[in-house]
Amino acid sequence: MTVFKEDKDELVIVIPSDGELHRNTMDFLQECGLQVRPTNSRGYTGTIPTMPGVSVLMQRTADITNKIEDFSADVGITGLDRYLEYKTDDRYVGKIVNDLGYGGCEFVLAVPESWIDVNGLDDLSDLTNEYRQKGLDLRIATKYPKLLNNYLYDNGIYNYRIVAVSGALEAAPAAGYADLIADLTATGTTLRANNLKQIEKGTVLKSQACLIGNPESICNNSNKYDLAMKLIDLIKSNIRAAEYYRLTANVQCDSEETLASLVLSHPDISGIHGPTVSRLHSKSNTSWFSLSVVVSKSKLSECVSQIRDCGGISIAASKVDYLFNAEVVENNQVFID
Structure with missing residues (x-):
């Protein structure tokens, strides 16, 4: 050890x-x-x-x-x-x-583009059977035999042989020591550059x-x-x-309660548990309040518009670095599998 x-x-x-x-x-x-x-x-x-x-x-x-x-x-x-x-x-x-x-990437099956009749996993299954009838095994180059075997077996494909490769997989079909490959790809660019294509239902894992x-x-x-x-x-x-922004704004209003009710009438700016409203010490005789609310990043523009509708000015958006829950893990469950 x-x-x-x-x-x-x-x-x-x-x-x-x-x-x-x-x-x-x-x-x-x-x-x-x-x-x-x-x-x-x-x-x-x-x-x-x-x-x-x-x-x-x-x-x-x-x-x-x-x-x-x-x-x-x-x-x-x-x-x-x-x-x-x-x-x-x-x-x-x-x-x-x-x-x-x-x-992020995907572990996928990819075949030569010249295989015009092989576009999906069912086609690949038929091809493995044709090879077996000829006394041959379809050769698949991969660095992940365990994941590939489990996926193919689960989909009823058994007649193939794994070719272990330590270097670049994309060249295997062209070099002749494998018929197709199973490899990781983020964009598919390298596969296409080597005249390979992904097949339908050929995504083994999203990683x-x-x-x-x-x-x-x-x-x-x-x-x-x-x-x-x-x-x-x-x-x-x-x-x-990462999914949230904090919005702060100054709003003129009669009271904290009135402003809170106005904000709560707009679901997008109601915050996770509600807005924070506090009185500003203004030089004027009017009542000004500071509004602070955590909103969804995906709805940032709409939320800014809704705060404007509530009379908000000087609206500032800031990234939230951390958002802590009441518990680190739910039900003391550290591991999820």
Whole structure:
């Protein structure tokens, strides 16, 4: 077993060590107030100065799930695809947050564009049967055999052979060592550039960055549990806040009650639990109030218009960095699978 830490009460988070997922994870953690500071020039370990007691381990994305399972780390960030492909024991690894809001891609089946009669999964199933009648197996190149096998079996496709490939998959059909591929794609551009096309019902998995952890190491150590809850709280609250803006405005009105009733008559600007209204100390003899409300980001323009309808001026919109719930996790359920 690989041992990274000496302090048994220290919480270790493992994150990708390179590539786009590394850069996006570093940016994401910084947005959450969890900026990583490398502790050596090689950049494989680090700390989070805002959270004493937490250490950072950087590893290949393909190794992160195993690092959680073998107790080298307690929590980690990886792609959902990697997590599902490499986990071996539900006792020692589980999901905490399914979607961190970045790293989106799809694991898809793609065939040569020249296969004009193969456009969907049913066509592919027929083709595997034709190959079998000829004593052949359809060859599929992939880096995710577990995910692919489960998907094809669930869809009644059995006559094929997995070709393990460590490098670029897109060249496999043209090079002749596979008939089609199953690979990750974000835009489909690389597939098209290699004369490959996705097929209908050929999306095996929609993936994104997720937060995972070891239930045994977290839940059986009170110090690790407390640190994990603080980390999870900041991450979840930051994700939750991304959907909202805070609007503030000055409004002339007879009373706080009148203004509150007026605002509450507009559902979009009623806020999550209602508006905050407070009296302004104005130089004039008129009654002015400050209105503050958290609104949906998707309805920002409509909300500004509705505040104007209520007489609002000097309307300011600000990004909400965190939106904390009453509980970090619902019903003390840290893991969601």
